[in-house]
Amino acid sequence: MAEAMKMRATMKGDVVDVKVLIQHPMDTGLMKDKKTGKLIPAHFINQVFATLNGKTVIDAQWGVGIAQNPFIGFRIKGGKPGDKVAVHAVDNLGTKFDGEVVVA
Amino acid sequence: MNQLRRAFLKNAGSVGAVAAAIATGLLNPVTVFAAAWNSLAFTTKDLPGALKNAGYDGAAESSDILIKAPDIAENGAVVPVAATSNIPGTTSMAIFIDKNPAPMIADFQFMNGAEPYIATRVKMAKTSLVRVAVKAGGKNYIASREVKVTIGGCGG
Numbered sequence: 001m002a003e004a005m006k007m008r009a010t011m012k013g014d015v016v017d018v019k020v021l022i023q024h025p026m027d028t029g030l031m032k033d034k035k036t037g038k039l040i041p042a043h044f045i046n047q048v049f050a051t052l053n054g055k056t057v058i059d060a061q062w063g064v065g066i067a068q069n070p071f072i073g074f075r076i077k078g079g080k081p082g083d084k085v086a087v088h089a090v091d092n093l094g095t096k097f098d099g100e101v102v103v104a
Numbered sequence: 105m106n107q108l109r110r111a112f113l114k115n116a117g118s119v120g121a122v123a124a125a126i127a128t129g130l131l132n133p134v135t136v137f138a139a140a141w142n143s144l145a146f147t148t149k150d151l152p153g154a155l156k157n158a159g160y161d162g163a164a165e166s167s168d169i170l171i172k173a174p175d176i177a178e179n180g181a182v183v184p185v186a187a188t189s190n191i192p193g194t195t196s197m198a199i200f201i202d203k204n205p206a207p208m209i210a211d212f213q214f215m216n217g218a219e220p221y222i223a224t225r226v227k228m229a230k231t232s233l234v235r236v237a238v239k240a241g242g243k244n245y246i247a248s249r250e251v252k253v254t255i256g257g258c259g260g
Contacts, residue, residue, distance in 0.1 A: 015219060026227075028205075046141045047141055050218075052216065057214070057215060057218040058212055059213040059215070060210060060213070061139070061142055061146070061210065062209070062210045063206055063208050063209055064146075064227075065199075065201060065204055065208070065209035065227050066210055066224060066225070066226060066227070067183070067225040067226055070224065071225050072222065072224045073186070073222070073223030073224070074212075074218060074219070074221060074222055074223070075218070075219040075221050076216075076218050077218075079217070088137075090137060
Protein backbone atom coordinates (compact mmCIF):
# COMPACT_ATOMS: atom_id res chain seq x y z
CA MET A 1 0.00 0.00 0.00
CA ALA A 2 2.54 2.54 -1.18
CA GLU A 3 -0.10 5.19 -1.89
CA ALA A 4 -0.90 5.34 1.84
CA MET A 5 2.58 6.66 2.69
CA LYS A 6 4.04 10.06 1.94
CA MET A 7 7.74 10.69 2.55
CA ARG A 8 10.23 13.49 2.24
CA ALA A 9 13.97 13.37 2.89
CA THR A 10 16.13 16.48 2.72
CA MET A 11 19.65 17.39 3.77
CA LYS A 12 19.87 19.65 6.82
CA GLY A 13 23.54 20.40 7.15
CA ASP A 14 25.23 16.98 7.22
CA VAL A 15 22.11 15.21 8.46
CA VAL A 16 19.28 13.63 6.47
CA ASP A 17 15.95 14.91 7.78
CA VAL A 18 13.09 12.49 7.07
CA LYS A 19 9.38 13.13 7.44
CA VAL A 20 6.82 10.37 6.98
CA LEU A 21 3.04 10.45 6.89
CA ILE A 22 1.00 7.24 6.77
CA GLN A 23 -2.76 7.08 6.19
CA HIS A 24 -4.18 4.85 8.90
CA PRO A 25 -7.19 5.01 11.28
CA MET A 26 -5.14 3.93 14.35
CA ASP A 27 -8.31 2.64 16.07
CA THR A 28 -7.65 2.04 19.76
CA GLY A 29 -10.35 -0.56 20.37
CA LEU A 30 -11.77 1.73 23.10
CA MET A 31 -13.98 3.94 20.92
CA LYS A 32 -17.61 3.21 20.18
CA ASP A 33 -19.23 3.53 16.78
CA LYS A 34 -21.68 6.41 17.27
CA LYS A 35 -24.37 4.75 15.08
CA THR A 36 -24.30 1.18 16.38
CA GLY A 37 -22.97 1.77 19.90
CA LYS A 38 -20.55 -1.12 19.38
CA LEU A 39 -16.83 -0.92 20.04
CA ILE A 40 -14.70 -0.35 16.97
CA PRO A 41 -12.07 -3.12 17.02
CA ALA A 42 -8.44 -2.12 17.52
CA HIS A 43 -6.70 -1.47 14.20
CA PHE A 44 -3.31 0.18 14.46
CA ILE A 45 0.22 0.15 13.07
CA ASN A 46 2.40 -1.59 15.62
CA GLN A 47 5.78 -2.05 13.95
CA VAL A 48 7.78 0.37 11.85
CA PHE A 49 11.34 0.40 10.61
CA ALA A 50 13.35 2.74 8.43
CA THR A 51 16.42 2.08 6.30
CA LEU A 52 19.11 4.21 4.66
CA ASN A 53 20.44 2.45 1.53
CA GLY A 54 19.02 -0.81 2.87
CA LYS A 55 20.60 -0.57 6.35
CA THR A 56 18.17 -0.31 9.26
CA VAL A 57 18.47 3.02 11.10
CA ILE A 58 15.26 3.15 13.15
CA ASP A 59 13.37 0.14 14.51
CA ALA A 60 10.16 1.08 16.29
CA GLN A 61 7.18 -0.45 18.03
CA TRP A 62 3.96 1.53 18.37
CA GLY A 63 0.88 1.22 20.53
CA VAL A 64 -2.61 2.66 20.03
CA GLY A 65 -1.49 6.02 21.47
CA ILE A 66 0.03 7.21 18.19
CA ALA A 67 -2.42 9.64 16.57
CA GLN A 68 -4.55 8.85 13.51
CA ASN A 69 -2.70 9.15 10.18
CA PRO A 70 0.67 8.80 11.95
CA PHE A 71 3.52 11.22 11.40
CA ILE A 72 7.15 10.51 12.25
CA GLY A 73 10.21 12.62 11.77
CA PHE A 74 13.76 11.35 12.27
CA ARG A 75 17.33 12.27 11.36
CA ILE A 76 20.22 10.20 10.02
CA LYS A 77 23.91 11.04 10.03
CA GLY A 78 26.14 9.93 7.18
CA GLY A 79 23.64 10.26 4.33
CA LYS A 80 23.96 12.30 1.15
CA PRO A 81 21.74 13.48 -1.71
CA GLY A 82 20.79 10.54 -3.93
CA ASP A 83 20.71 8.05 -1.04
CA LYS A 84 17.56 6.00 -0.60
CA VAL A 85 15.45 6.13 2.56
CA ALA A 86 12.74 3.50 2.95
CA VAL A 87 10.08 2.99 5.61
CA HIS A 88 8.21 -0.24 6.24
CA ALA A 89 5.23 -0.55 8.59
CA VAL A 90 2.77 -3.28 9.48
CA ASP A 91 -0.48 -3.09 11.44
CA ASN A 92 -2.06 -5.51 13.88
CA LEU A 93 -4.11 -7.06 11.05
CA GLY A 94 -0.98 -7.76 9.02
CA THR A 95 -1.42 -5.03 6.39
CA LYS A 96 1.94 -3.75 5.19
CA PHE A 97 2.84 -0.19 4.24
CA ASP A 98 6.02 0.60 2.33
CA GLY A 99 7.51 3.82 1.11
CA GLU A 100 10.80 4.89 -0.44
CA VAL A 101 12.26 8.28 -1.26
CA VAL A 102 15.54 9.63 -2.62
CA VAL A 103 17.34 12.17 -0.42
CA ALA A 104 17.09 15.62 -2.02
CA MET B 105 23.58 -23.74 32.54
CA ASN B 106 21.65 -26.47 30.80
CA GLN B 107 18.74 -24.14 30.27
CA LEU B 108 20.99 -21.47 28.79
CA ARG B 109 22.41 -23.98 26.39
CA ARG B 110 18.96 -25.14 25.44
CA ALA B 111 17.77 -21.57 24.80
CA PHE B 112 20.84 -20.96 22.70
CA LEU B 113 20.31 -24.06 20.61
CA LYS B 114 16.65 -23.18 20.18
CA ASN B 115 17.54 -19.66 19.01
CA ALA B 116 20.24 -20.95 16.71
CA GLY B 117 17.73 -23.32 15.17
CA SER B 118 15.14 -20.65 14.52
CA VAL B 119 17.69 -18.20 13.09
CA GLY B 120 18.82 -20.95 10.75
CA ALA B 121 15.25 -21.61 9.74
CA VAL B 122 14.66 -17.94 8.98
CA ALA B 123 17.85 -17.74 6.93
CA ALA B 124 16.78 -20.80 4.98
CA ALA B 125 13.35 -19.29 4.42
CA ILE B 126 14.92 -16.09 3.07
CA ALA B 127 17.25 -18.09 0.85
CA THR B 128 14.37 -20.03 -0.64
CA GLY B 129 12.41 -16.83 -1.19
CA LEU B 130 9.65 -17.64 1.28
CA LEU B 131 10.28 -14.42 3.15
CA ASN B 132 11.11 -11.10 1.61
CA PRO B 133 14.02 -9.84 3.76
CA VAL B 134 12.96 -6.22 3.29
CA THR B 135 9.75 -6.77 5.21
CA VAL B 136 10.97 -8.99 8.05
CA PHE B 137 10.41 -7.17 11.32
CA ALA B 138 13.18 -7.52 13.87
CA ALA B 139 11.49 -8.23 17.19
CA ALA B 140 8.06 -9.44 18.24
CA TRP B 141 5.67 -6.67 19.28
CA ASN B 142 5.89 -6.09 23.04
CA SER B 143 2.17 -6.58 23.71
CA LEU B 144 2.73 -6.86 27.47
CA ALA B 145 4.26 -3.37 27.79
CA PHE B 146 1.78 -1.77 25.40
CA THR B 147 -1.26 -3.14 27.27
CA THR B 148 -0.02 -2.45 30.83
CA LYS B 149 -2.41 0.08 32.38
CA ASP B 150 -0.15 1.68 35.02
CA LEU B 151 2.95 3.76 34.34
CA PRO B 152 5.44 1.96 36.65
CA GLY B 153 4.37 -1.38 35.18
CA ALA B 154 4.62 -0.11 31.60
CA LEU B 155 8.10 1.31 32.24
CA LYS B 156 9.19 -2.00 33.75
CA ASN B 157 7.71 -4.17 31.00
CA ALA B 158 9.30 -1.98 28.35
CA GLY B 159 12.71 -2.23 30.06
CA TYR B 160 12.87 1.42 31.12
CA ASP B 161 12.47 0.96 34.90
CA GLY B 162 14.85 2.51 37.41
CA ALA B 163 15.43 5.48 35.12
CA ALA B 164 17.28 8.52 36.47
CA GLU B 165 15.78 11.98 35.84
CA SER B 166 17.83 13.76 33.20
CA SER B 167 17.80 17.30 31.86
CA ASP B 168 19.67 16.08 28.77
CA ILE B 169 16.45 14.75 27.27
CA LEU B 170 14.63 17.62 25.59
CA ILE B 171 10.88 17.30 25.03
CA LYS B 172 9.09 19.64 22.68
CA ALA B 173 5.31 19.64 23.13
CA PRO B 174 2.60 22.28 23.48
CA ASP B 175 1.78 23.55 27.00
CA ILE B 176 -1.90 23.35 26.12
CA ALA B 177 -3.32 20.96 23.54
CA GLU B 178 -6.82 21.86 22.43
CA ASN B 179 -7.35 18.52 20.74
CA GLY B 180 -6.04 15.48 22.63
CA ALA B 181 -6.46 13.30 19.53
CA VAL B 182 -3.42 14.89 17.88
CA VAL B 183 -0.66 16.24 20.10
CA PRO B 184 2.72 16.91 18.46
CA VAL B 185 5.65 15.64 20.51
CA ALA B 186 9.33 15.79 19.58
CA ALA B 187 12.20 14.56 21.70
CA THR B 188 15.97 14.77 21.49
CA SER B 189 18.45 12.98 23.71
CA ASN B 190 21.78 14.68 24.34
CA ILE B 191 22.98 11.72 26.40
CA PRO B 192 26.00 10.13 24.67
CA GLY B 193 25.44 6.58 23.48
CA THR B 194 21.64 6.78 23.32
CA THR B 195 20.37 3.57 21.73
CA SER B 196 16.61 3.84 22.21
CA MET B 197 13.84 6.21 23.19
CA ALA B 198 10.28 5.55 24.36
CA ILE B 199 7.28 7.81 24.95
CA PHE B 200 4.89 7.34 27.88
CA ILE B 201 1.77 9.29 28.87
CA ASP B 202 0.83 8.78 32.53
CA LYS B 203 -2.94 9.27 32.30
CA ASN B 204 -3.63 7.38 29.06
CA PRO B 205 -5.56 4.06 29.32
CA ALA B 206 -2.28 2.42 28.22
CA PRO B 207 0.65 4.71 29.10
CA MET B 208 3.18 3.27 26.65
CA ILE B 209 2.95 5.04 23.29
CA ALA B 210 5.99 3.97 21.30
CA ASP B 211 9.56 2.70 21.49
CA PHE B 212 12.23 3.65 18.94
CA GLN B 213 15.66 2.03 18.56
CA PHE B 214 18.43 3.98 16.86
CA MET B 215 21.27 2.37 14.86
CA ASN B 216 23.64 2.91 11.93
CA GLY B 217 23.81 6.70 12.23
CA ALA B 218 20.26 7.54 13.29
CA GLU B 219 20.27 10.59 15.55
CA PRO B 220 18.54 10.18 18.95
CA TYR B 221 15.65 12.34 17.82
CA ILE B 222 11.99 11.53 17.10
CA ALA B 223 9.06 13.72 16.17
CA THR B 224 5.54 12.29 16.13
CA ARG B 225 1.93 12.97 17.09
CA VAL B 226 0.28 11.21 20.01
CA LYS B 227 -3.17 10.82 21.54
CA MET B 228 -3.83 12.11 25.06
CA ALA B 229 -6.91 11.18 27.08
CA LYS B 230 -6.56 14.14 29.44
CA THR B 231 -4.06 16.53 31.01
CA SER B 232 -0.99 14.46 31.86
CA LEU B 233 2.76 14.29 32.09
CA VAL B 234 4.39 13.21 28.84
CA ARG B 235 7.53 11.20 29.59
CA VAL B 236 10.41 10.34 27.35
CA ALA B 237 12.66 7.52 28.52
CA VAL B 238 16.05 6.75 27.01
CA LYS B 239 18.53 3.88 27.13
CA ALA B 240 22.17 4.92 26.94
CA GLY B 241 25.30 3.04 27.92
CA GLY B 242 23.32 0.32 29.71
CA LYS B 243 21.48 2.85 31.89
CA ASN B 244 17.98 4.33 31.76
CA TYR B 245 17.13 8.01 31.86
CA ILE B 246 13.82 9.85 31.83
CA ALA B 247 12.40 13.35 31.48
CA SER B 248 8.85 14.66 31.63
CA ARG B 249 6.75 17.61 30.58
CA GLU B 250 3.14 18.46 31.37
CA VAL B 251 0.64 18.96 28.57
CA LYS B 252 -2.82 20.34 29.44
CA VAL B 253 -5.57 18.85 27.31
CA THR B 254 -8.88 20.64 26.67
CA ILE B 255 -10.65 17.87 24.73
CA GLY B 256 -9.48 14.27 25.29
CA GLY B 257 -8.44 12.08 22.42
CA CYS B 258 -9.16 8.54 23.54
CA GLY B 259 -12.96 8.44 23.23
CA GLY B 260 -15.27 6.83 25.75
